[in-house]
Amino acid sequence: MSLTIKVHLATQFNDLNIIQYQTNRHNRRKFTNYDLKIRPRPIYSSSPLTVYRPKMNVDSVRSSVIKSSLIEPDGGLVVDLVVPKSERELKTVEAESMPRVNLTNIDLEWVHVISEGWASPLKGFMRENEYLQSLHFNCLKTKDGSIVNMSLPIVLAIDDETKERIGSSTNVGLVGPGGDLIGILRSIEIYKHNKEERIARTWGTTAPGLPYVDEVITPAGNWLIGGDLEVLKPIKYNDGLDHYRLSPQQLRNEFDRRQADAVFAFQLRNPVHNGHALLMNDTRRRLLEMGFKNPILLLHPLGGFTKADDVPLDVRMEQHSKVLEDGVLDPETTIVSIFPSPMHYAGPTEVQWHAKARVNAGANFYIVGRDPAGMGHPTEKRDLYDPDHGKKVLSMAPGLEKLNILPFRVAAYDTVEKKMAFFDPSRAKEFLFISGTKMRTYAKTGENPPDGFMCPGGWKVLVNYYKSLQSEEATEQAEVLAL
Amino acid sequence: MSLTIKVHLATQFNDLNIIQYQTNRHNRRKFTNYDLKIRPRPIYSSSPLTVYRPKMNVDSVRSSVIKSSLIEPDGGLVVDLVVPKSERELKTVEAESMPRVNLTNIDLEWVHVISEGWASPLKGFMRENEYLQSLHFNCLKTKDGSIVNMSLPIVLAIDDETKERIGSSTNVGLVGPGGDLIGILRSIEIYKHNKEERIARTWGTTAPGLPYVDEVITPAGNWLIGGDLEVLKPIKYNDGLDHYRLSPQQLRNEFDRRQADAVFAFQLRNPVHNGHALLMNDTRRRLLEMGFKNPILLLHPLGGFTKADDVPLDVRMEQHSKVLEDGVLDPETTIVSIFPSPMHYAGPTEVQWHAKARVNAGANFYIVGRDPAGMGHPTEKRDLYDPDHGKKVLSMAPGLEKLNILPFRVAAYDTVEKKMAFFDPSRAKEFLFISGTKMRTYAKTGENPPDGFMCPGGWKVLVNYYKSLQSEEATEQAEVLAL
Helix, strand or coil, rough: HHHHHHHHHHCCCCCCCCCCHHHHHHHCCCCCCHHCCCCCCCCCHHHHHHHCCCCCHHHHHHHCCCCCCCCCCCCCCCCCCCHHHHHHHHHHHHHHHHHHHHHHHEHHHHHHHHHHHCCCCCCCCHHHHHHHHHHHHHHEEECCCCCEECCCCCCCCCCCCHHHHCCCCEEEEEEEECCCCEEEEEEEEECCCCHHHHHHHHHCCCCCCCCHHHHHCCCCEEEEEEEEEEEEECCCCCCCCCCHCHHHHHHHHHHHCCCCCEEEEEEEEECHHHHHHHHHHHHHHHHHHHCCCCCCEEEEECCCCCCCCCCCCCHHHHHHHHHHHHCCHHHHHECCCCCCCCCCCCHEEEEEHHHHHHHHCCCCCCCCCCCCCCCCCCCCCCECCCHHHHHHHHEEEEEEEEEEEEECCCEECCCCCCCEEEEHHHHHHEEEECCCCHHHHHHHHHCCCCCCCCCCHHHHHHHHHHHHHHHHHHHHHHHHHHH | HHHHHHHHHHHCCCCCCCCCEEECHHHEEEEECCCCCCCCCCCCHHHHHHHHCCCCCHHHHCCCCCCCCCCCCCCCCCCCECCHHHHHHHHHHHHHHHCCEEECCHHHHHHHHHHHCCCCCCCCCHHHHHHHHHHHHHHHEECCCCCCHHHHHCCECCCHHHHHHCCCCCEEEEECCCCCCEEEEEEEEEECCCHHHHHHHHHHHCCCCCHHHHHHHHHCCCEEEEEEEECCCCCCCCCCHHHHHCCHHHHHHHHHCCCCEEEEEECCCCCHHHHHHHHHHHHHHHHCCCCCCCCCEEEEEECCCCCCCCCCHHHHHHHHHHHCCCCCHHHHHHCCEEECCCCCCHHHHHHHHHHHHHHHCCCCCCECCCCCCCEECCCCECCCCCHHHHHHHHCCCCCCCEEEEECCCCCCCCCCCCCEECCCCCHHEEECCCCHHHHHHHHHHHCCCCCCCCCCHHHHHHHHHHHHHHHHHHHHHHHHHHH
């Protein structure tokens, strides 16, 4: 039986090399692509596909309401730590009497992430017990003994002075960068922030120049404070993009409303080019072929901290809009939303977080590409991570067994077909890899990328952005010269 | 019921702060010492103790044979990779035709470790799949879906030239430092050895000066070779200590022979002082109080690579013998044996390996102290690890739930009672901590340590060792001056 499944999937997903699980709870194991065998003419019976489907007949369900049933959130419930309106005033008064902890912008992004349940079942910043499990095992053991994935330490640092100010208090008030009271951390625990160890175990390097380390960890205090979080009201950024920021529960509701029978998530922090689009559309086509009636794409750009040379969120959101407007992706079957997490650029460790958070938001398929969450080594001329380790580690990660992982072959510009296509090693010379740097050079110099690399509307957004950067730089340079 | 257990254990083990588990398979969780509550006058009934006992009545068992039943080895079987005598000749001929990989002394220690099943269910040097799980999750998922602990990458490095020489061969012959054929590695896989990442994720630092890194990793090749190991004959060192080197199966047999109903392991790489002895004897006393009839101590010094300023193995073994001769430990209830693993000095990561290997050797209780497998930071004036992290991480470690972990309070010299005693913070000033450095200074200068620090016979062994070192140094210095 399981063999039949493998054969069918291999045929269906020969570009995607789907990783598949047996569903027997006591005998679960992953099949890697090495296990897959191609059968030339698959017979499409429905039975091999049931493993991917919610446990209900789609037709009978259409007349009722599907309730976020595609995949369970970690811990069984999507955590929601926003105080009900009725209690807000009372809790605010209470919080005002507590010692205060000041949040940076990135701390606030984590408050946002935790409060909406992206990190379910985590209910606040990690105490040492959770921190150590995350650091050493990339997962947490829950009270009922089950394992949930938790690869990044989600922690709040404080300095000596703040620690002293807190003294023996049990609860603290959290103050946003604007000076406003954001929330409460209860039953706190303060423990040492060994930055070197945290960095080494999270990134697998301590080389200087890691963006999140330089921005967040190095300037942070020598203590971590964990506790149970309460947020006085939903976190908003008032940047014109808040309507894109759907919480995991809102996303689950939206998938229900659209009667999705499969949700496939695509994490990105870059503009969407036609290679990405090829992959997303191809995934959808294949899910349909497999028997799903209504697979929905969650196009899910990361909205928190990114490094200085990444394209900013507002520009990316405008670019993504154009991709949908230009019809490269189908708005009917696509939800564009912002994932509020900051970016660590921690490769195989971080990709687990990216996938886990999407499980909590209701995605049961996760697309993973070459070198997810990777970057160049900050001091050596090489990739920081082996480009294949991301998908390998993700496929092994404890707590993510329930997620269907879709590793994909890299797409590149096919100079013969004049379009983005899955890279074919047998005619490698006919493919052109357009890196982020290359793309920036095109946009800056006003040169057009090869036809078919990106839809014209989306490309225009990028050209305008880089032009504005250049004129800013010119102005700055002029100012410097004038001094 | 579980509450009763906790209360009793807390009362029994108030010096040891035992960490206890519920045995319900589907609802397993650890109780940390924070859960424990002291009840002033415990009632000793037998039922709360059954959790620690093998699933048989001890009295009825005494008349039959106990078969290594105290704790299951990881994967259910102790791995044994030594080729049967009858096949030795044939396999040797076969190995001679294979490309060769040269082993260092420390590689050979790992061959020894793997071949005897200390790392069960590992059957050879890790392939990438196992390496990545070890590095990221400190555990491996076995074929049946269960988790075993595996915190250290057990890998074999080769250089570019060797890789080229191997070419597309599937099997290689392993050649010892003396040039003799040691074994075969079959169905090999060669993958990149990213030293920086391996070091950072294993040690939580990349600071220069880590002993194992300097000795083993930095000089090693840029490739790792994994595969299934076969050893042509048992590994022997011919250093007069081989009789101390019992394999996990031999230890299990010895525990059976002695009809042990509990085995508590004590890992060490230093001479045994009376603080250690206090702790081991106290553990035995408490196990007896708990109802065990015949708890056996496995005094298990590490015999592989140690750093230059640690006391060498032969001196330690002589010192341990004296401790037993002097009656500080009871030979009737103690087994002294050598654990053949090399030392990583990787603190919380390594202590899991130390515990896991002892599970495979049949120990169901593991004593863990302050800062296990720790050392000073190689470049900063501090401990490399938080001294409490070792026991915390060990108590959380996936795959070690079946092991009873006995964290202990630190022992120090009580200057009032004039003996080693458990440190009492309420009269901290009356305690003297005698570090390794301090001990060396005593021994070198011929000064006696405080009365009751170590048995006289054991101390004499150390004094002689350090004297011999000094005369060696003097000779070397004289030779240098003579040049």
